[in-house]
Amino acid sequence: MSTTTQSKTGSKKLALGMPTPEEITAGGIPGISARPKLPPDLMAKLNNEELEEVEDIELPTEPMTINMGPSHPATHGTVRIILTIDGETVRDSDVQVGYLHRCFEKEAEAATYTQVFPYTDRLNYVSPLLNNVGFALAVEKLLGIVDRLPERASYIRVIVGEISRITDHLTCLGASAMEVGGFTPFLWMIKVREWLWELLEELTGARLTHSYVRIGGVAQDLPEHFIEKLRAVLEKSVEVLGECESLLVKNRIFRDRMDGVGTISAEDAIAWGWTGPCLRSTGVPYDVRKDHPYLVYDRFEFDVPVGSVGDNYDRVAVRLEEIRQSMRILDQACKQIPAGPVLLDEPRICMPPKNAVYNTIESMIGHFKLIVDGIKVPPGEVYSYTEGGNGELGFYIVSDGSGRPYRCHVRAPSFIHTQALSKLILGAGIADIIPTFGLINMIGGECDR
């Protein structure tokens, strides 16, 4: 990962018109993506230059300490921020996490590898399937079966993963819109999410906590006409997305709320360990799917949208564009998906078919041992990372050869992003905290693990 703003996307104009770095350096960008020049006073404020001056001009004030959260209505993850404010300006903040510490890592160490999947669902509960895939890949790397995964399973993983990514971004954007008062676009986005959830429900049997991915493949094949339905839903979704954009991106008030708020430079973002849409908003085109392709991501054409300023608006725009890119991937995946099995034929790793389990002692034993003892993973350690909804989602697993992880650690992007929240809101107004927080998209389950 480097700090260069070299684009991997080529010079293709993206649908939403995210400016590529070349275009930024070149100057004029046509279309709605043309960022208006930030007013100089705002720019000064971004660099916190203005703060000292303000003290000189205005009456001397005494800073006030005020507590925000952990049940603050808009902090949809549970977080507590202790603010030191001067009027409306945040002078200092102490961000405290840990209100949703559900001991994922310890629970994982007490469960078999297969039993960990439901826990991963509840890490980033906005895009559970991406976590499923991430964890499955980690265990598969340890088992050494990554190359033998059935192709169809890999495609299905990509499809469900990208659908999950869309729902993740929709929820993040919708919630952020709601928090700044735009309730209507929020409900529209949730409506789209609902359509996608219904699709996933048809496939996985659950609306939100799917536990659909298995080590060695996925639980079951796509239902009939899934691809057609997916296409139809995506078509509808694009329309609604356009409507939402017209209410948000083209709305002057929304732009004013987002432009230049919560700015972070690419260097700082990298230093803080940021990844995902938040890092890309600063102009660094790092995307695990592109830089370290896994599954079949190297077979798709898609662009990595990047921002230029690293402010809240960039985070909105990057997410909006990523939704479209995910749709592009989905479109290609639907075209390319081959026929075949969806689960590896390896009885020590994958479950035998249910019919055989009920009728033959061999499959019964296999099933029994996989359930009770778990999949025996050879001793070793692995760090496997994928592009989650919020960024690089890494699983570090140590195996001792038994059926459960000896140690399982999650590199949770939310946790890492939240570290920088204090810096982002320094000097901003109280009203800026919530959108900034919302667009960092801190998800409690993932952050506190």
Added chain:
Amino acid sequence: MAETPPSPMKSSIAAALRETQSPSPPPVAPPAAASAAPAGSAPSSAPPPSDIVTIKLDGRDVQAKKGANLLEVCLSNGVDVSYFCYHPGLSSPAVCRQCLVEVVGQPKLVPACFTPIADKMEVNTATPRVLGIRRQMLEFTLVNHPVDCPICDKAGECTLQKQYQDWDHVGSRSSIPKVHKPKMQDLGPHIVLDAERCILCTRCIRVCDEVAGEKQLTMAWRGDREQLTVAPGHQLDNPYSLNTVDVCPVGALTSKDFRFTMRAWELFSTSSVCPGCATGCNVEVHHAQGEIWRLVPRENLQVNKYWMCDEGRFTYKNVRHKRLTSARIGGGRGQPAQITSIDKAVAFAAERLDRLASGGGTIGLVFSAQTTNEALFALSQVAQKLSTRGATIRTYVTGTAARPERADKILRSADTNPNAAGAKLFAGTGAGDASALLSDLKAGKLKGLWMAGGDLPLTEQALFDAAPLVDGLELFICQAVHDSPLLRRAQVQLPAAAWAEVDGSFTNNKNLVQRLRKAVTPQGDARSHLELIGQIAKKANLAQSEKWQVSARQAFLQMVASVSSSLPAGADPAQSVAAGFASADWGREYLPVQLRFANSRG
């Protein structure tokens, strides 16, 4: 899936973990001299060099004793070979044909468990031919095996399941209907047979023949009708019958006591020692949800090898049976005692004890042979303090009644107390026995009595009759696990934790100091004897911060140091109890092992 070699980084963790998960960690280092060990164990002196031969095992040179069992050589060198009928404690009939390996030069595969090794032998255990045969044998074994795992008690600790998963995991090619046999055949007072599940390994027959010495089981009929059975009109009723359940690799033989009570994979295992008699068989306490569900023998070649008696297995029932769960004070002389907190009872006892000692009264201290060494050591320390304060101390060793009629030469001892040796050591040379105690009480020689353990070798009725004797005492402190008529007359009744609820050690009849581990939490307010003695001593200003008051481990260390300090050099543990302590070791602290992840016990 090929077995990948453990990465270097991993080895330390894996090693550490393997150690914690090992089902049979030796509880205490064996005494230096091996003469205490039962005859038949491995000779202690190294064999002469001429006996050592070198064989090629999977291309690797391995040295072993000439004529040793090939299967044992494989297993001890980390080469995994599947087997059913072989058991280290039994003879090898080579009936299951599961351990077939390739010996270069021999046209046919040979059963490893029946093959002595010879010099320059070349053995291959993982060639496609061997693996194929192994798979075919498993397929053959499973042809008539019922689809029973969900309702089978062995599921989760079944050797057949393990071997199938490790070596076969291929579907059956047979489509003929399975042969049906009796599903629930009563073999004896403790055992039920499911003949369909039986894989005819004959381990159980050999256990009866070779361990219990009673030929009660045999195979009848031939071919796919072959079936385990008892002789007509007979029962599988030898005192070691439940060992057949342990050795059974499948769920054919099940214990009536344990079956359908708890699934094996939900159990946790804590290693401990059987409190049933002075032999001190090493056991695993299998517990879950705060309750003990069964005891199974744990390998210790010096004491019990792989076995234990049926009576010993049921000692776990006493842990929950008739327990005293809360402290009571103010009883005696026909007065009912009042339930109170431990702290109040301890304070009450300490105050009376202090008064009695300062007044120069005679105090009887009872060292129960059912109590751990640490508690008894603590009591002996308190006895010294009491005598320096002016009290006259008389010590007694008691315990439950002996049962010479049940003793045998295999494992069962006439002495039903697990710690008689320890109790005698700490009570001192002048200690009386239970009858001395009763006569002293009758003669009114004692002003106070403090019992660490409420057992007396009397029948229920005799105890009831003897109980009024204590009414003349000024102070009667009784720490007891179980309720009894004697306890009811004590002025201070303290609930003590049972053997499975404490950390500590017992000294067996061969003077081996063996470690007990806490498996379940004490019932009610119960505390260990050691803790109760420590608290009373503290309240009575007899001891403030002695090492033995800190923890059971500290008590153990102090005890070993104190006992072995007065020991002459080169003492033989077989002759002196103290020498047994000198070589005792507390061992590591283990978390209870969940059987589910401890792999099959088989």
Added chain:
Amino acid sequence: MIDSILMFLAEHTAVAALLKLLLLVLGFVMPLASLSTWAERRQSAMMQDRLGPNRANIGPVKLWGILHFVADAIKMMFKEDVVPSKVDRFLFALAPVMAIAPVLITFAVIPFGPDLCVGQVMSVVTDPATCKATIPLQVARMDVGMLFYFALASLAVYGTTLAGWASYNKWSLLGGLRASSQMMSYEVCMGLSLMGAFLVYGSLEPNAIVTAQGSNILHWGIFTQPLAFVLFFTAAIAETKRAPFDLPEGEPELIGYFVEYSGMRFGIFFLAEFIETIFLSAVVATVFLGGWQVPGLDSSGFGSLHLPHLVVVLLQVVAWSLKILMLCWLQLLIRWTLPRFRPDQLMRLGWKQLLPLSLINIIITAAVVLWRSGGK
């Protein structure tokens, strides 16, 4: 019969004023305010592909869920009234009253119909000036009507500020301060933007303004003072603290000044907000939409089509009501479409954009008025 009653009312103006007040407040404003809570919920639901509340049925009577507001009201009245410890009890109790009273009082100056000619209700009246006795359909007619309105409206600031201050809560204090600064800033703009209209119509008296606009739609304020209409409407929404200017109460984000209020006290704040909405619509209708005027309808009827006086008056009252309903609906649309401002942006909008524009509006209007009047 009717005539004699009307005559009695014309002679006893105090009784008439009381009756009109009751009629206006209890018969129109309160029901409309309550209804608008329902309308808001149904309107937002419609915009968001939802159904909105439709359940509160009494037996089979469903009424599209209108009864939900009845349920709300009853529930709030019987809800526990929590007074947090350490609050200033007097100010805490005073604040909701201060919030609602000024808006209710200011309705007094709003004319909801033309003068009623007593004695000629059934005949055609060509010139109202010829009437012997009239009952103004306006609670209080005073020459400083609009000034009275501004004076009272600025009192409402105290409601919010006191609520924020008395609650003994840092968040509500901040909310209260935000609210007072917002309301005070936008009052300036409101007043200045109306100044142009006063210049055009030459009066501060609402009924005079309405009369001056006449039934010719092109003479209405929205056409003579278009900029002022936009400015006033914007500023007035800010004054009523409705979205996109709802920062003082901006629930999911900033936490408002009445955060510590519960039960009916909260209900009063809630209701006050909706009454303010209606009042704002009334003022906009009065100044910019011709008040009770109906296009083309004179006191004698539509041109040559003569109508009885009572019918004309009724038509005009209905028109006034419809205008208010429409303006309320417009506010709901805005409410559910736009996101919320940030405090500093709000202030910037008020002082740096709306205020200069309204000053420009005054200057231009004054110049035009001066030019039209020939410099006299």
Added chain:
Amino acid sequence: MAESYTTRLDDALNWARKYSLFTYPFVTACCGMEYMATAASKYDIARFGAEFPRFSPRQADLLFVVGTITERQAPVLHRIWMQMAEPKYVVAFGVCASTGGFYQNYNTVPGCDQVIPVDVYIPGCPPRPEQVLDGLILLQKKIAEATTWVQRRDRKELELAAQSTDGRKRLPVVA
């Protein structure tokens, strides 16, 4: 006669409470996603008159405990509940709020009823919106049948909490 009038009044009051449930969503975890879905277009909790999310506990009637309650969160939840005005209702949304769910560990409170009394438990991990609506209807039924005279419960609860040694005690559910 008087009795029938008071009965009528009770009915009216319960009817009002039933259809005017201002909710306080105490959203902590995954169930929040389904809470959003329940509030959104397709399921539309507003139909039951329960859509007004009041983010001030003082103004809310119904506390939706949405998601896992941890040891760190429990005191906050209790405080929120204390701040609410009577009559107040609590719905445990999902198994985590009801029993702690499959998080059986040192930091997860096994159900929010360890801290506050709960009226309706909605199972599911997370519950489907239909289940949530069903739970809401159950609550409405409960309100309709309940007595209208509700006393403030805090003092009693506080005394109970003070008595228990660990500061937490299963609290009695007051109908």
